[in-house]
Amino acid sequence: MDKRQAIGSWLSGPRAAAEEAGVDFGYRGQQLGLPEEGPGSIARPGRRMGGIAVDWGLCMVIAYGLFAGGDQQAMGNWALGIFFVMSVLTVGTVGCTPGKALFRLRVISESGGRLAPGWVLLRSVLLCLVVPALIWDRDGRGLHDRLSRSVQVRV
Template identity: 70%
Template structure:
């Protein structure tokens, strides 16, 4: 293997490198029993980031307008607290935040059934820490979703 091929596989990610080695990983969500496309399929990163941006902007607006007297260093802290409350309350009750609703996403338990509010609490706590959300598995699920045993799917 020459250096360009090694760098190319590194830039393309492990899925591409394993695919070149003849390992079939299937589509994201296949091992979870989810469809490849359409409702119920794994949410793609672009939609997830868009929903997160909408939710964060909403939380900043609430923190700026209701909880502080102008934008300052504590506005971000208040926004994180509002983000936490928004996530726990909305995901724990209706399965999605306003941003997720706008982008057609929802959170479902990995084992089916109704989403337990404790799972929503754990997922939101881990998401507020940010690091778990930056670590993804081959299905595109963040560590916060894996630990809470939830899946973010298209609605």
């Protein structure tokens, strides 16, 4: 292996280097038995980030409406609380938040059914901590989804 090849594999990341060596990772969601594309496939990061941005914006508007005139820090804290309650209630009942519904996403259990209330609560707590949502596995699921045994799929 010459220097250019070594630097190229380093820049492209370990997954690309392993694929060049012949390792077959399959597509996202294959290990979970989900389709590669279309309804029921694992949601892509762009859609998930768009959904959470809409949800956060909605929570900020609600917090501003309820606590107009308050300081920005307190409003951000209230928005986080509203986000938590909204996540628990909407994912626990209809399987998606307003932002996820806008981007045509749904949260389901790994077995394909509705997520149990305890798992919804755990998922919402971990999502509010932010860091678990930033650690992804090879399927593109955040740590909050893995620990709560959930999957975000396209509708």
